[in-house]
Amino acid sequence: MDVLDTLETLWNSSGFKSFFVGEGWKNLIMIFVSCLLLYLGIKKKFEPLLLVGIAFGCLLVNLSYFAGGDTGDALYHMDLWDNFLDETHPDYHSYGAIMAHGGLLDILYIGVKAGVYPSLIFMGVGAMTDFGPLISNPKSLLLGAAAQMGVFLAFFGAVCLGFTGNEAASIGIIGGADGPTAIFLTTKLAPHLLGAIAIAAYSYMALIPMIQPPLMRLLTTEKERKVKMEQSRTVSKTEKIIFPIIVAMFVILLLPSTAPLVGCLMLGNLWRECGVTERLSDTVQNALMNIVTVFLGISVGATTAASRFLSLETIKIVALGLTAFCFSTIGGLLVGKLMYKLSGGKINPLIGSAGVSAVPMAARVSQMEGQKANPKNFLLMHAMGPNVAGVIGSAIAAGFLLAVFK
């Protein structure tokens, strides 16, 4: 055995060499980015359940996939997915080709591509959500609708910045502050932007306690923030059971493209409320949710291969995502102020900002800001109404964009 030859072969096949070939240095940058995301997830607790998985997926793909190099051992193959989307290629829409030639993360990514993981996550969210505050105060739905303003403003901004309609729709939905919805829509409309959009969406959701309070203080007066809201009526068990059935029927008939998201959300909630499927509700809330979170995080992270992620587009997406979040908050607050005026000062406008989905983080921020103004103020349950309305609102917004651009 020639030791030198063996060493040379090892060196040539190693990832270390790939850093110095072609655009391999970009992978090095992405490895730093993934370490930064891991730091934010672990140390700063930024949506750790998903961000740690996404960051590690990002690390894995950038350690194993070098554009232009040997991608045989890669865990995720951009080129396979390009072929999957290329109508002229023999592997167009062929999951068989992915299964035959793909790596571990390619196979896990099939669940994202087919829209399975986001829908299952929604099922878990439904099983964990108490829609009682929304049912007792249906006006909350207006705040949930108003807080979708950022989605459409960011969509418009993205078109102005040169993105296509499909890409702009996927970027806009970041403003819905709903990770699974953003992933679902992006996978359907602009899969090449999935990594950047998912990271932007989850990072901003984690940053809600920093993004929203300055806007809340800017747009509301001390007097408005001090408003103590009356306790809502008690919602009967039957109402809670009927609610998911009504919402599923109405929303899916209105926008059939929302069926996977809204259907799963409401099925999960029905399991929670009906009282005879506790085992299923428990499994969906815990075991299934955790399993899907593992697959979703790592496979979304895998889409951040350096050759695609490091571009001007990503910077634009990050900037537009922040704009979307801010304008969604502003939309909710403005309608909250309007409701404050119309109700004769009975509604605290701070609950409007909770209309961005991000359950329950946004509602908690409303509670904290309300309590800062008036320590006797308990807005949490009032803010949960717009908060869960935002989930339905962002699903409708996604359904609309899907119907227009698919």
Next chain:
Amino acid sequence: MIEDLNLAAEALSEVSTEATTEKISIGEAAGTAVFGYAVVFAGLIVLMILLYCTGAYFKSKEAKQKAAAEAEKKAAPAIAAPAPAAEVKLAPGSAGHVKLFDVPDKEAAMIMAIVADKMQKPLNELHFISIKEVK
């Protein structure tokens, strides 16, 4: 603007298999954004109305049940002999329905909290009818 709205509406209603991956004009984007925001509002407003309707139905049903229960209560003393019902203590904080038989308030509260904890249900979702000491 109306033309843009029409364009967006046409795009929504058109059944097309062709993917719209091309760039769209700023006017068309503005129209789609306004129309989309309007659709979200319209959808949630209709849902709000539906919720108000179901809420009103359940509220009226509850009011009828309350009225019937009150009427029954009023009619009861005339027919049945008084006594035991009047002696029953009502526990505070549980909508006044739970009847305590030889159980102090503090112990009743503790029992209800333990039951709620064991059942993994919020206390306000449970309805206790009576608590009786078994001697």
